[in-house]
Amino acid sequence: MQDKAAIIGGGPAGLAMGRALKAFGIGFEIIEQNADFGGLWNRDWPLSPVYDSAHFISSRTMSGFDGFPMPEDWPDYPRHDQILAYTRDFARAHGLYEHARFGVAVAAARPTADGWDVETADGERRAYRWLICANGATWDAKTPAIPGAFDGRIRHARDYNSADDLAGRRVLIVGCGNSGADIACDAAQRATHAGLSLRRGYWFIPKHFNGLPTDVYAARQPNVPLWLRQKVLKRRLRKQIGDLARLGLPEPDHELLETHPLMNDQILHHLRHGDVAIYPDIDRLEGREVVFKDGARAAFDEIILATGYDWSAPFLAPDVNPFDGGRAELPLCVFSPERDDLFFISFIKAAGSSITLFGEMAWIIARALRAAAAGGAEHAKLRAEVARNDYDLLKGLRTVASSRHEAYVNRDAYAAALLRLRRRMSWPKTESADA
Structure with a gap:
């Protein structure tokens, strides 16, 4: 040995x-x-x-x-x-x-x-x-089972490489962690239609606060209890970002910081300009169509599962x-x-x-x-x-x-x-x- x-x-x-x-x-x-x-x-x-x-x-x-x-x-x-x-x-x-x-x-x-x-x-x-x-x-890659059959391409975010792959396609990204948000931004620029399917609402945190990287800014704040940090940060986010419900995003069903931070500025830009459409959770797949939990349906060429590991x-x-x-x-x-x-x-x-x-x-x-x-x-x-x-x-x-x-x-x-x-x-x- x-x-x-x-x-x-x-x-x-x-x-x-x-x-x-x-x-x-x-x-x-x-x-x-x-x-x-x-x-x-x-x-x-x-x-x-x-x-x-x-x-x-x-x-x-x-x-x-x-x-x-x-x-x-x-x-x-x-x-x-x-x-x-x-x-x-x-x-x-x-x-x-x-x-x-x-x-x-x-x-x-x-x-x-x-x-x-x-x-x-x-x-x-x-x-x-x-x-x-x-x-x-x-x-x-964690790949959820979705009822039904899809005639287009389904792949996990792990297998995604470049926005060039999305050109001219109708693309649905499932999940909005940091990778999902990034890929949605790529789709917003190259795809014919970019959709983002969300199971829950998220807190979106910008990458800069007061001209500083957000983690640098946070490190310089007073050491206060978690509940107070959440309260103060929520107020600052509301002031800097505004009401995300206006962009079609569901309200978060949890307190700030109770999920892994979603750090992305670009997704907010594309949502504000109508480049990304928000959809609810998926109910089933039917050919080229995705049927959502609220009964709505839409056709896509590709589904990218940003569903974690x-x-x-x-x-x-x-x-x-x-x-x-x-x-x-x-x-x-x-x-x-x-x-x-x-x-x-x-x-x-x-x-x-x-x-x-x-x-x-x-x-x-x-x-x-x-x-x-x-x-x-x-x-x-x-x-x-x-x-x-x-x-x-x-x-x-x-x-x-x-x-x-x-x-x-x-x-x-x-x-x-x-x-x-x-x-x-x-x-x-x-x-x-x-x-």
């Missing part, structure tokens, strides 16, 4: 993990099925959900790997190709290429008495002491796979309740930059591996903490009852939980050169 960790996935999560383990002097290999790092930002990967018009939805100022800021001359919200270049620059800066195995997909990871047996698609098997799943949470670790056997039955809440979103040699770093959803979250998670996992390597009281204490799992990751935030928001966390609550773990474990408040 190699006394090292196997990190499955070379996206931002895997790179953050590699940097942390290298700082701790723990051996590791990053197993990446593509020819280079990048994860979902690598559009050469057939399952990448990134499309031509994709941009970051958190600002460059508040995003990225700790200690490795994005260039100041970049736009507030970088393009997808800039994020790809940034991740690879990070990998080069931290010497992670020399720890990578590219072009090999993991076929199976099997637990053994003292670690993991990892088999790649080429038939090679290697043994590792630890397994860290960094294989991403935005690639396994399942969380998957398909290389894990069901008895050790927490996502075998769907999304799952893991202790602090990183620990396996059953095994002390299995960790997860991709599987978290919260407002704000995922890359930044991955960095925070990586340092905790690195500490856990060092404790496991040393054994003794610290390791036993950590396993007791994992078993107790009494960390509140919402702190009063109620999320809507949807699969998209299962295992969702409040960013502030999550940061407080990690700090609480550090205090209980007598770990330093933040990582530094003493790691």
Whole structure:
């Protein structure tokens, strides 16, 4: 057995993990099925959900790997190709290429008495002491069953690439997360008719407030209770955006911040100019027509399902796979309740930059591996903490009852939980050169 960790996935999560383990002097290999790092930002990967018009939805100022800021001359919200270049620059800066195995997909990871047996698609098997799943949470498309039959094209948003594909077509986008809103904007510019089917109302948050990126603006506000933050922000949104019911949008059936933030200015522009038509939820399909819940019907050439993603670790056997039955809440979103040699770093959803979250998670996992390597009281204490799992990751935030928001966390609550773990474990408040 190699006394090292196997990190499955070379996206931002895997790179953050590699940097942390290298700082701790723990051996590791990053197993990446593509020819280079990048994860979902690598559009050469057939399952990448990134499309031509994709941009970051958190600002460059508040995003990225700790200690490795994005260039100041970049736009507030970088393009997808800039994020790809940034991740690879990070990998080069931290010497992670020399720890990578590219072009090999993991076929199976099997637990053994003292670690993991990892088999790649080429038939090679290697043994590792630890397994860290960094294989991403935005690639396994969730496709709802819609009654009836459709004579046009139906595809998931993951398989959408360019507005050029929509030219001259009547297109219906189902779902209004950030991808759905982006694709609706593309359709507004190129399609003959652009429709957006909504199951519920949404809070639309602009990408700038008072001339600042919204997350920068929010970070500068006083630290007040959640209910007061919701009240103040709603008032400011009403003043800046106006009544969205005028644009045909249904009223939200939930409080502000109780769903993942929808950050898009362009969709409001197109709604105000009549470029996008709003439809209710779909009832059934009949040939080229879509019949909606209110009885209305309209003809379309294409339906794009912006209906989210399942969380998957398909290389894990069901008895050790927490996502075998769907999304799952893991202790602090990183620990396996059953095994002390299995960790997860991709599987978290919260407002704000995922890359930044991955960095925070990586340092905790690195500490856990060092404790496991040393054994003794610290390791036993950590396993007791994992078993107790009494960390509140919402702190009063109620999320809507949807699969998209299962295992969702409040960013502030999550940061407080990690700090609480550090205090209980007598770990330093933040990582530094003493790691």
